[in-house]
Each structure stands twice: as C-alpha cells, then as structure tokens.
Amino acid sequence: MANLIFENPEDISRSTSDSPTMHFTVKIKSFSLLAKNSMERYETGEFESGGYKWKLVIYPSGNKDKNVTEHISLYLAIEAADLRSPGWEVHAIFRFFLHDQIRDNYLTIEDTKKEERRFRGIKLEWGYDKVIPLKTFKDASNGYLVDDMCVFGAEVFVSKQRSMDKGECLELIKESITNKFVFRIENYSKLTADFYDSNSFNVGIYKWKIWLGPNGEGIGLGSYNSLILALANKSSLSAGTKIFAEFTMRILDQVNGRHPSAKLSRWFSASSYEHGWDRFISIGSSNLTNMGLLVKDTFVVEAEVTILAVVNTTS
Template identity: 35%
Template sequence: MDECYLMGLWCGLIMFKFLEEYYQFWSTGPTPVQTSTHVVLPANDDNVETREFEAGDYKWRLVIYPGGKEKGDYISVYLSVVDTNSLPLDWEFNATCTVFLYDHILDKYLCFRVNERNFNKTTTEWGFPKFIPKKVLIDQSSRYIADDSIVLGAEILVIKRHRVIETVTLLKTTEVPQKYEWKIQEFSKLEEDRVRISEEFTIRDVNWRMKLYLNGDSSELSMDVVCASADTFDAHQKVKAEFYLRLKGRLGVVRSSGKLSHWFTSLDKCCGQKAFISFSTMRDPENGLLVDDCCTLQVEILVQLVV
C-alpha cells in the first residue's frame, strides 16, 4: 500500500452510520434509532466524536481514536456519557455495551461486547482500546470500507440502580424505666370476649398497645405488647425494643414474663408470652389477683433502635 493512499484515507471523509436493525436500547424497551454523521479524521490522529444519541435516559457519543487511545497499532472506539452536568451529583449506573463494525463482504457485523461496566462522574467513558488493527482497516482490500465509509453501530443496555437509604436511630437507655399500667374492668366477661386490647400509649415517640387474650381451650391467658406505630411503617422500617410484661395483685407484682426482646415491623407487630397465667389462677379469690372484678397489667418498654 502506498503512502499516498494512507494519507488520503486519514484525511478523507468517512461516514459513520447507525442502522435501525442493530441499534436498540433495551432499558426502556426496543427503541430503534437511525442517524448518520460525517466525520473528518484528522491527519494528527486526534479523536473524533459522533453526534449525540440517547439510551436509557442518558446521552452518549461514540468516540473514535484513529491513532489509538493508548497510541499504538490499533484504532480505539469508546462509548462516552455526555451532558453529565445535567445529572445528579451522585449519578451512577451500570451498562452492557456492544459496538458493531460492518463487514461488507460477509454482510455481517463484527461485534465487540463488554460485560456490565460501571459509569459514574469519574468514569464517563468505556470501550475498546484495541478495537481493530490499523493495517486491517486501512488495507485497500479491507472488507470494512466502502466508498470511503465504514459502518459502526452501538447497542447499550443500561441497568439503573435504585438506592435505598436507611436511617438508624440509636437511643440511649432511659435511666427511669418507662412503664404503662392497664386496668381491665369486668374481667369475668373475658371468657365471652376472648380478647381485650388497651388504649394506645406512647413511649419514646412510638405508639403501643397491650393485648390480653384466651388461648384456644380457654385454660390459659396470653399477653402481648403491640407496636401500634407499625401500622404505618413501610417495608424497611422497624423498631427494636426490650420489654417486661407483668401482672399486679394486692401486694404488687405477682407474675412477670422476664425480659423479652423483639424487632417490630409492619408484618410482625406483636410479641409477648403465651400461657402467661392460667385462667383458673386468675379467678381464684385466694390469689388476690382480682379486685372488684378488675385486674392490673403492666408493661415496661425500653426502645433501643428505630430504623
């Protein structure tokens, strides 16, 4: 190949075409794009940029380095994200990129594909430093050149990331235990009602309820603490608490659950002790647990984490 032909090729006019059948962006569904641009490749091997196009809600260019990005015997081709000033400061996404080079003899496309790559404000360009040897492309019999033009295409699959921000509030354990007492009237009717639920009360900005209920055969009483605030929690919100459930009699506390700990969520709002006390024990007058058909339950709650 003579020197005049080489100089004529690098200084000549080369058309870069993007054809509908292979230029699709799957991040928002198949979106055919058809565009063409005339680019003059300078003799000093400066890089050449195509016109902008869109894929996955981002703007791109193909960047061609005739002398190689790393200066060698290869032509380099890169995909570059442009107009980044309009993106959020912390923008970031992954993409799978394919660049095509049309073979006029075989009527096929030579594909260059990279697996998922990360693009962000410090890495806006990714591609192929050794896209094709210069001597292969500029040979007079090259199958990739026709009418001083080559046909390049690009296919980009943008994988967007959805950031989840989780805030954790670590609360100091209170010096004075925070308690709530619930006086249940007409306890004898519990056998018919089966369940009693207290009014809402607030401890450490979290709303709670107490729940007393009979088990299946009515022989045992179970007691729960219910996180009422969890009714409005989203899928990621939760509260961790340590608590004690107690039954008070004439002489003070007569039964305690011991320390319990639980993460309360929108799907898991209750925790307590099954078979806290037998129903017959509660009704036995000698135990002194009922006064005028009333009993008093107590809960002590230490809210530790709010997420």
C-alpha cells in the first residue's frame, strides 16, 4: 500500500474502519468512463435517514464550480421537498466512506470536530471539495479503484430539526423591471369627484394604477392637483411582501413637449400601497392651458415605474 498523503484544507479527519454502519452505498463500475463521457457530476438515488431523504453528489474529477481539479469532490444533499416550509432546517452529522477492496476495510472521511451541519433552503448540500487526490485514488495498491470499480458510502445522523419563527428575503433586482403607462383624462373641466383612477397596468407581476385628484388633497386641497401611484392588487400580496419602486410622474405638455415631472422612491405593501404628491401642480385652468397641459379639455398623465427590490417572508 502506497503512503497516503492528503491535502487537508477543510479540517477533514481520515481514519480506517473495518465494518462501519452505513446508511447508503454506491458502487461505480467503469469509473474512468465518467470523465470520458463528460459526466462531471453524479447524483445518486435517494436514501432515508433520520426521517429525511438524502443523496450523495460525486464530482469524479473535482468540482469545477469551486475550481477544484485532480481530486474527487463529495457532498451530502438533502431532498429539497423534505424541508417542510421555507424556514425549516435540519441539523445532521455525517461521514463518508471509501471501500479499500484489497484489505476489505474503509477509509472514513468526516469533519475533524464532528460538527453538525445545517441543511436548509439556501444550503441543501454539505461536503468536501477535496476528499481524496485522484492520484491516490487511482493508485491500485491503495485498493480504492480496482478493475475500474469503486464503492462510496455515507452515514447520516439527524441531531435536530426546527423551523425559524420568522424571516424575510430581500431580493435586489439586477435587471430592473420598468414600464410606462399613459392616463388620458377627457372633459377635465367637468370633473367633480375627489379622485379618478386609471386602468391597471403591469410592472413585473404587480399591477398598478394612477390616481388623479383634480382638486388636490391635504395641504394641496383646492389649489393644486394630486398625483398618486397605487398598487392595484394589494389584496393579493402575501403578508410581509414589500416592493421597492422608483417612479416618475409627468403631466404631458401637449404643445411644447416640456413635461412637468417629479420622482420618488418608496416601499409599497398591502398596508402602505399609495405614494405620491398632494401638491403636484397649480390647478387653475388658465395656467394649465397656457402651459400646454390642458388641450381640448384633455389632461394627460404618464407614469414610469421601476421595481428595484422585493421582500418576501421566509416562514
């Protein structure tokens, strides 16, 4: 048997055992064909331990995603469907085994400190990037690869399981979602209601509306008009969902193309679903006409909405 020399950057403990208790084994015949057939990752079938379903994940030439070469990478993965809710997590201690077919014993690979690992929605796999160098593994005198066949095994002990009471996930949108919508109001001088709302329009999966208050509200009541952006489908939002949006409102100058505008960035939710301006522009009809904003008694508002981030609860 050749001298076994391992890199040990991951606090891996290696020992030899004659007959360990294994919950699962996988025998691989014609191991060399994995690389020849470009099978960089092999995921086994499921096995059960501690009331949960697990899989072994083997990278026969190293996990390229972690820049590993000339080693075997080996991981334990929990079946995602077994996590009973987004906030559920399972704590487990595990060991891997590699059969020495010459001496009929097993190389045992485990965490040096025997620490439990936490499996959850954002971390379904735990294991080791460099379980064994390929040179050591393929050395026939070590007994791990005989006649191009090898056997890996795993032992898993679930130590505890729990659900986080509450959490949230903030997702910042890399490619921001933007849409424009035009709200055309005819017979503006005859408007009598406090507010008029546009048809709904989509920005991403969310529906929005423009609210126009021709006589203003709050501190702008009677002297300014009001413009508000509102979530149209607030009742369909999950509890805890929040949308961070940047939005620009413009009253379109139908004569000169000089559009009065204003911009805000606000969080929208089921309980805070409307944001905008009580005092957007003076409402005197002569003023609006002179500015080109009221033509043939038609008033036109444009909203440009960009979604920058979304928060959802995780339990």
